[in-house]
Amino acid sequence: MFKENRLLHANMPNTRVRIVLYISAAAIYLVGVFIWGAVLPASSYAVNYADKFIPPGAQFLFGTDFMGRDMFFRCVKGLSNSLVIGLAASLISSVIGLLLGVSSAVIGGKFDKFVLMCVDCCMGLPHLVLLILISFTLGRGATGVLFAVALTHWPELTRLVRAEVLQLRNTQYVQVAYRMGKTRLNVAREHILPHVLPVYIVGLVLLFPHAIMHESAVTFLGFGLPAETPAIGVILSEAMRHIATGKWWLALFPGLMLIAAVLLFDVIGENLKKLLNPESGQE
């Protein structure tokens, strides 16, 4: 009895405490980078040809690039820019996914088939090619990459939400609500949405790393943010030109910063999933 109690006490807060720790660590890093990047004066990563290609050291934490710009501040600014685009794009994408997923499961019939067709259509091309096409259509630039990322990340979430809603729709209390004459919209709002919300939130958090990675990939290939904007993709594509002459720090640190952001979001998402799932929430 005593042992069981101790186990319960030792284990139950553990996941929660750990998740709170993860979330705060991630939040400090991400919000910190975001705000720092937003208020960072452009002079801190300004061109200074006197300090060209200085390897990382005490004066320049991440070294300097071919124009003598301080890579550390440039990375902070760049990641901040990438975060904004990633956040905006994943928000748009997740709202599309949520709406389509719920409505296709609730309305069903032809509409459901249509939505599934759209999902398959979106997944019928390699993701990167679709991103390139959309950004090509919108004339590249920041809008192009934002829309490209926002318009291509909803299919998986749509499937997830749809499956969840379909399962819910067959539960007795939802069936009862229908029999009692509630409209579809009513049932959707009162019973389905609250259940789908956790799935949605986890989906949103897990969507974000994809969005930010794809943004940087498209930018790296030259379709995204313009070359003068500090962005991780731009920085890495510039680094590519100097890597042959041994300027490894130009690529290493920006990538590490991006990975840190992506991993943190992944960890939050996976842990939230565990926490919000009633079957594993008590572990």
Add this chain to the structure above:
Amino acid sequence: MTKAGGAKKILGIFGRMLLLLVLVSVLSFVLITKAPIDPLTAYVGTESTLSQEAKDEIAEKWGLNESLPVRYFTWVKNMLHGDFGMSITYKKPVIDVIHERLAYSAVLMALAWVFSGILGYALGILSGMRRGKLFDKVVKTFCLVLQSAPSFWLGLLILSVFAVQLGWFPIGMAMPPGKLAAEVTLSDRLHHLILPVFTLTIVSIGKITLYTRQKLIEIASSDYILFARARGENTRQLISRHMLRNTALPAVTTQFLSFSELFGGMALAETVFSYPGIGTATTAAALNGDVPLLLGITLISALFVFSGNLIANILYGVVDPRLREGGGYV
């Protein structure tokens, strides 16, 4: 299920996916032709020296002055005759460009696909068997980090370490610069191929490893494994009799379903290593507003994903002995 049933099922899957392919081609056609460039310019390029008559002829052939559906059907009709148009970027017929570049990319993707599949599967089995041990933790963390790393960044690091710092491999391209095409030996080509293949393998390995590991853990906790243990089978017998068989099919299916990511990874890896394959051609086409080439490559990439999905579907629904013998999944 009878043999005819299986054939019917394959036909059904094939038909549905063919319809999807048509829809995808419509989608990409609309996307590309809606781009803010003049359709005629897109076909002849900005520095065209063609006469007005020749331009008119091209406009006539591709129906550039017609409505969108007419243009689409003209494009499909020409394409079915093997005519994808001329690429402005490479000043060659699109079909030749694709043909030439696909050879490079196909080798790259095939090698990386096979290596990542075999290595990933083996790693997944090994770490699944040692669940919770140090080896498992290391493999799991390694895969998670790999999945969170941008593939082009990994490529840059690999390039920096193996080509620049160590000098073991050439920095890019598919053959030594300044050498005549006829003089390039197979070992030259292989030497240039190793780093891109290595990058693409590393990029693709995370997913299959984690998936196999997960599947193995699921199976290991099932009742029939418990029963097999109770019967006195040792670990080696368990693996060879039950686990390998039951994880192989889902793993192969996943590997086929990852064609889309493989293509994307290939495009990025090729850019990093300036490898003259389809990936670099895609970026070049889109950056230069080369509509015919972009359309051609998009269609090829859609076909590629399509065939992967088709094989996965068939493997899943028809080859699986549990389904073939008429029982549903348990």
